[in-house]
Amino acid sequence: MAAFYDRAYGSAYWREFSTANYGYAPVDEAVARVAPNEPHQIQLYAEALKALRTAAPDVAPQTLLEICCGRGGGLAHVRRALAPLHAIGLDRSLPALRHARARDPVAIYLQADGAHLPFGSGSVDVIFNIEAIIFSSGPLSSRKCPVYWRRVAIS
DSSP states (O other): OHHHHHHHHHSGGGGGOSOOOOOOSOOOHHHHHHOTTOHHHHHHHHHHHHHHHHHOTTOOOSEEEEETOTTSHHHHHHHHHHOOSEEEEEESOHHHHHHHHHHOTTSEEEEOOTTSOOOOTTOEEEEEOOSOGGGOOSTTTTTOGGGTEEEEEEO
16 A cells, blocks of 8 residues: 555645545635645645644644644644644655655654654644544554543544
8 A cells, every 4th residue: 555655646646735635524715725726635634623622722732743644735734723843744655755845844754654653652742643544553543542642632
């Protein structure tokens, strides 16, 4: 599966897109303005932000992590909304990460698998995983994730 994503994310077709997720929620006007090429994809992250703010209205994360961040468009959207001190994206696909780093040099993008998070206990405040939990055989799927987070996870 990783080889498929490497080829897809490296394709010239994907040049204008920063995420491969496709949402079905109605698109907010604000999302349509900031992401005219991929409003449905970014709307997924807007919906996750709404859920996060409902679950933890006072959330002000120091460290934000997206597991399976792909090309980084969703993480960039969440980073701008929450303004954490550190925003980290993990993905297995190097072509996707190269794209993410070029579009959002503020965040840190690491090549890693969600099954082996390179963080210590309690080192992340908020973890996002949008439509990718099926690709993880590790902490998220086995419910060991609270070892890594301090506040809340949205998936």
